[in-house]
Amino acid sequence: MRAPLFPLWQIDPREYGAICAHLGMTPKARLYDQLFAYLAGAPFRFPRPGGFSRFLAKRRLTGWRIARLDLVTKLFIPDHPLRHILNGVIAVHECDGRGYREMSASPQGGNAIRSIVGGLIGFAFNLAITIPWLGWQLLSYVTRMPFRVSSGLAGKRALISGVNRGLGRDLMLQCLEQGAEVIGIVRNPGSRNALRAELPANAPVTLLVADLSRPGTLVAALEEARIAPASIALAIPCAGVKHEGQSVLSLPKLRDTFEVNLFSIVEFADWLCGSGSRDSEPFARDRSDAGDAPGPGIPPKVPLAAVERDRELSATTALVLVSSMGRWHGMHFSCGYNASKAALSIWGESLEMELRQRGSRRFTVTVVEPGIFASGMTRQTPLARMLFASRSDVASRIVSGALAGRRSLRPPFWFALLTWGICLLGPDVRYRLLARAKPRADRG
Amino acid sequence: MRTIVVGGGVSGAHAALTLLERGLDVELWDVGREEAAFAEPGTTFHAWKDDLPDPVAHLLGADFGALIPPSDPELLRYPPSRQFLASPDDPLWGFKPDGFFPYGSFAKGGLANGWGANALSFDADDLSGWPVSESEMDAAYRTVYQRIRVAGPVDDDLTPWLRGVHPSEPPVRLSSADERLLRSYRRGKPKLEKSGLRIGLARLAVITEASRSDACDYCDRCLWGCPRSAIYNPRLTTLAQCEAYGKFRYVPGRLVLALRSRDHRIDGIRYLDTATQQVLEEPCDAAFLAAGALQTGAIFLRTLKAARLDVALHTEGLMDTGVVKIPFVSLGGIGHPPDARSFQFNRLILGMVADSPPWPRYLHGEILHLTSLLYYPLIERMPFDSRLSKRLFFAMRSALGAVTLFFPDRIASGNDQALVDDGGRWESVRLAYREAADKEHYVRRSVSTVRSALWHLRCLPKGLVRSTAGAGIHYAGTVPMGDGPKRCDPKGRSNLFPNLFIADGAAFPSLPSKSITMSLAAHATRVARIAEL
Numbered sequence: 001m002r003a004p005l006f007p008l009w010q011i012d013p014r015e016y017g018a019i020c021a022h023l024g025m026t027p028k029a030r031l032y033d034q035l036f037a038y039l040a041g042a043p044f045r046f047p048r049p050g051g052f053s054r055f056l057a058k059r060r061l062t063g064w065r066i067a068r069l070d071l072v073t074k075l076f077i078p079d080h081p082l083r084h085i086l087n088g089v090i091a092v093h094e095c096d097g098r099g100y101r102e103m104s105a106s107p108q109g110g111n112a113i114r115s116i117v118g119g120l121i122g123f124a125f126n127l128a129i130t131i132p133w134l135g136w137q138l139l140s141y142v143t144r145m146p147f148r149v150s151s152g153l154a155g156k157r158a159l160i161s162g163v164n165r166g167l168g169r170d171l172m173l174q175c176l177e178q179g180a181e182v183i184g185i186v187r188n189p190g191s192r193n194a195l196r197a198e199l200p201a202n203a204p205v206t207l208l209v210a211d212l213s214r215p216g217t218l219v220a221a222l223e224e225a226r227i228a229p230a231s232i233a234l235a236i237p238c239a240g241v242k243h244e245g246q247s248v249l250s251l252p253k254l255r256d257t258f259e260v261n262l263f264s265i266v267e268f269a270d271w272l273c274g275s276g277s278r279d280s281e282p283f284a285r286d287r288s289d290a291g292d293a294p295g296p297g298i299p300p301k302v303p304l305a306a307v308e309r310d311r312e313l314s315a316t317t318a319l320v321l322v323s324s325m326g327r328w329h330g331m332h333f334s335c336g337y338n339a340s341k342a343a344l345s346i347w348g349e350s351l352e353m354e355l356r357q358r359g360s361r362r363f364t365v366t367v368v369e370p371g372i373f374a375s376g377m378t379r380q381t382p383l384a385r386m387l388f389a390s391r392s393d394v395a396s397r398i399v400s401g402a403l404a405g406r407r408s409l410r411p412p413f414w415f416a417l418l419t420w421g422i423c424l425l426g427p428d429v430r431y432r433l434l435a436r437a438k439p440r441a442d443r444g
Numbered sequence: 445m446r447t448i449v450v451g452g453g454v455s456g457a458h459a460a461l462t463l464l465e466r467g468l469d470v471e472l473w474d475v476g477r478e479e480a481a482f483a484e485p486g487t488t489f490h491a492w493k494d495d496l497p498d499p500v501a502h503l504l505g506a507d508f509g510a511l512i513p514p515s516d517p518e519l520l521r522y523p524p525s526r527q528f529l530a531s532p533d534d535p536l537w538g539f540k541p542d543g544f545f546p547y548g549s550f551a552k553g554g555l556a557n558g559w560g561a562n563a564l565s566f567d568a569d570d571l572s573g574w575p576v577s578e579s580e581m582d583a584a585y586r587t588v589y590q591r592i593r594v595a596g597p598v599d600d601d602l603t604p605w606l607r608g609v610h611p612s613e614p615p616v617r618l619s620s621a622d623e624r625l626l627r628s629y630r631r632g633k634p635k636l637e638k639s640g641l642r643i644g645l646a647r648l649a650v651i652t653e654a655s656r657s658d659a660c661d662y663c664d665r666c667l668w669g670c671p672r673s674a675i676y677n678p679r680l681t682t683l684a685q686c687e688a689y690g691k692f693r694y695v696p697g698r699l700v701l702a703l704r705s706r707d708h709r710i711d712g713i714r715y716l717d718t719a720t721q722q723v724l725e726e727p728c729d730a731a732f733l734a735a736g737a738l739q740t741g742a743i744f745l746r747t748l749k750a751a752r753l754d755v756a757l758h759t760e761g762l763m764d765t766g767v768v769k770i771p772f773v774s775l776g777g778i779g780h781p782p783d784a785r786s787f788q789f790n791r792l793i794l795g796m797v798a799d800s801p802p803w804p805r806y807l808h809g810e811i812l813h814l815t816s817l818l819y820y821p822l823i824e825r826m827p828f829d830s831r832l833s834k835r836l837f838f839a840m841r842s843a844l845g846a847v848t849l850f851f852p853d854r855i856a857s858g859n860d861q862a863l864v865d866d867g868g869r870w871e872s873v874r875l876a877y878r879e880a881a882d883k884e885h886y887v888r889r890s891v892s893t894v895r896s897a898l899w900h901l902r903c904l905p906k907g908l909v910r911s912t913a914g915a916g917i918h919y920a921g922t923v924p925m926g927d928g929p930k931r932c933d934p935k936g937r938s939n940l941f942p943n944l945f946i947a948d949g950a951a952f953p954s955l956p957s958k959s960i961t962m963s964l965a966a967h968a969t970r971v972a973r974i975a976e977l
Binding site for chain 1: 491494501503512778779823824827828832833836
């Protein structure tokens with residue numbers, strides 16, 4: 001079963017079944033697939049829902065909810081995603097021979113009159129139920145307004161690495177759904193092709209290939225694509241690597257982990273905050289550093305004048321550094337990962353300090369230390385499943401937090417409290433708890 | 445002598461055929477894209493869905509480009525499987541809309557590949573303001589009605605206003621909903637006549653004589669492409685007649701951009717070879733522009749620019765009929781089963797006759813009862829939730845219909861085409877159009893009369909759909925007949941270039957309400973017949 005890319009617009013098979021039941025139609029797998037493809041492109045064709053409309057669109061569609069929303073959206077919110085969904089379901093079923101016969105079967109003669117009268121009575125009854133329900137929804141929306149997060153990425157450009165899976169993929173989808181143009185970084189052409197095939201053709205995504213374990217490749221890829229650093233409104237170097245089950249003394253793995261999880265990000269930040277700043281450069285570059293020289297096979301830096309001239313520049317850039325709660329403690333079988341994330345957190349704080357000290361108001365730095373959530377790097381135990389925050393929810397909070405200029409984010413916060421609690425109990429307790437953890441197969 | 449006709453639609457085909465009949469050598473230049481044949485004759489629209497390998501992709505497009513979103517004003521989009529229409533994404537398109545959103549075609553046969561088949565003639569009232577008399581046009585109309593077979597009644601209530609139509613085929617069969625409406629009309633005729641309203645059978649360029657193998661078999665697929673070729677299409681008949689002449693040469697793959705002139709005479713044609721994408725020039729001795737009013741206007745403007753004449757590079761005019769739809773529910777039709785087979789386009793027409801200066805006295809309308817469209821946009825437009833809308837729609841489907849009114853147009857300041865040099869290989873053309881303020885009163889009054897008439901016909905009018913400018917697809921008036929350098933004379937000859945002839949709707953100095961296809965053919969025939977070459 002394919003999961004919807006954009007849950008605000010797309011429906012899963014159960015929701016499709018509920019809609020078909022609501023409309024008196026028989027679900028068909030082939031039509032569902034076509035509807036799925038149509039709705040995947042909807043965020044880029046139709047106006048994005050905002051405010052109360054968005055609030056109503058977020059929850060899963062059940063039979064009860066569809067019946068209420070069908071009426072509410074028809075009467076009050078004509079651009080609501082559900083209107084596109086219902087319109088699409090009727091359209092694709094109408095194109096199908098059997099689907100059309102089913103939907104067009106209607107009573108004749110006097111029965112038609114009775115059917116019409118019955119329908120109108122049903123409409124009045126539906127209205128009588130739906131109006132109070134709408135009032136309740138409105139009340140819920142108003143009471144949650146103070147906690148509402150901003151989602152203002154329309155027309156902006158986001159750069160995210162590691163978009164082919166995991167949190168990076170959810171961050172990309174979140175940004176796309178919020179109206180951003182995304183520059184996504186993937187590790188190899190295979191991942192790029194697979195992701196391109198999965199995304200709707202009209203999604204404003206540029207996919208670049210860069211193997212972050214090789215120094216300089218990310219910046220080279222960006223410069224080759226002539227991306228202007230100052231055009232980036234949100235940058236999330238999210239790609240990471242975690243070698244599990246390795247000895248803490250395995251230097252090659254440790255180097256590789258630090259290269260991907262830390263040094264590639266430092267290089268990227270240098271590109272972003274150095275060469276591309278519209279303000280005076282916040283950082284003086286030391287070009288004598290060997291690290292600035294392009295590696296073998298890496299194209300030389302493209303002069304700034306050659307980058308996109310017409311691209312609208314972003315007034316501010318939010319840089320998000322995706323660390324981990326693992327940065328607070330050691331872990332014998334994933335030492336490199338935890339150590340690199342600790343380094344990233346500390347480096348991120350330092351970067352923020354340096355930027356502030358230099359008076360640059362263009363950049364904000366948000367260090368994210370996510371706790372346990374559904375990702376390829378976590379174990380799918382029953383307990384973990386119960387405690388998992390939804391990955392898309394974590395992505396949503398990261399994006400909105402970064403746009404709000406938050407310095408640190410630790411979703412879900414209960415997990416941060418738990419981690420800190422364990423740390424405060426002292427090394428002996430920490431050792432007893434964490435040493436029992438077992439490694440998983442190596443993953444990169 | 446090298447005579448070149450530009451454009452392979454109705455106007456170009458009839459101009460070419462007339463020139464050939466005069467014994468001249470004729471080349472017809474056209475982009476000339478070919479539409480694939482329509483499969484499975486005899487199968488009705490709804491049964492056809494079972495036979496299509498992927499009906500959703502066929503009817504809505506692989507990218508769902510033809511799926512009409514909710515709250516969109518359109519009720520209908522040409523299916524993506526119809527390839528005769530060009531899209532604004534087409535590299536040959538070249539138009540920049542400014543309040544005018546046109547349809548265009550680069551197919552052999554042009555927009556007539558998808559026309560509604562309504563065949564009417566302009567009368568003296570329609571031609572008022574033209575430097576051409578009704579009798580001058582009549583000779584050309586008679587030729588055209590011999591070339592194009594038209595189905596219609598010998599006599600009905602609209603005959604006094606449609607005398608120029610010469611039917612040669614039995615009328616198209618009515619649906620049971622049409623029959624019910626006609627019965628209501630006969631009962632309420634005295635009252636309706638007082639408001640100047642008449643209803644009659646449609647005059648349609650369709651072969652209906654049952655003994656013919658290409659006669660309409662009422663498969664309800666007119667919009668999706670007539671698989672029997674029963675609807676007149678210049679590609680299949682007039683151009684085929686041209687090809688029977690040895691002096692005729694059809695030259696596809698050429699998009700004419702401009703004409704070259706010397707000493708106020710056309711001596712060459714600049715065109716894009718669509719195969720090689722090269723812009724080339726060839727000499728010619730006389731040219732007939734028949735590429736459709738918009739393309740003809742564009743070619744004429746580029747010609748003026750190349751000639752470096754001291755004239756502003758915008759056309760004299762730009763016209764299209766305004767389209768207003770009034771949906772209705774025929775109360776007597778509720779609960780009746782839909783007809784199994786039918787002609788998909790309108791079988792009935794409506795005429796409203798009233799003094800409405802400066803507009804022609806006759807306002808034309810078409811009455812359509814639903815038979816075989818894709819209905820989801822109509823369901824979405826109903827004022828109930830989708831579940832109830834679907835239920836009500838299909839319970840009332842036989843009772844649902846729409847009156848489409850076509851409002852005339854005239855040349856107005858500011859409504860024109862202008863060249864835009866946007867850095868491309870050739871200049872684009874901006875299409876500026878604003879609805880005239882005084883037309884609004886005419887529209888409202890007419891709509892109000894039709895609404896009242898619908899009540900008399902036991903029909904409940906519901907809502908109003910006004911199409912955007914350009915949706916009428918009756919484009920005209922870009923190089924109109926009249927005085928001035930950017931106009932042509934009553935013979936269609938350019939006032940600037942005596943060997944250039946405007947053979948399509950670009951030459952119309954005003955645009956009546958009636959459908960224009962037969963008048964395009966008649967104008968082209970007349971211009972080609974009297975051209976001094």
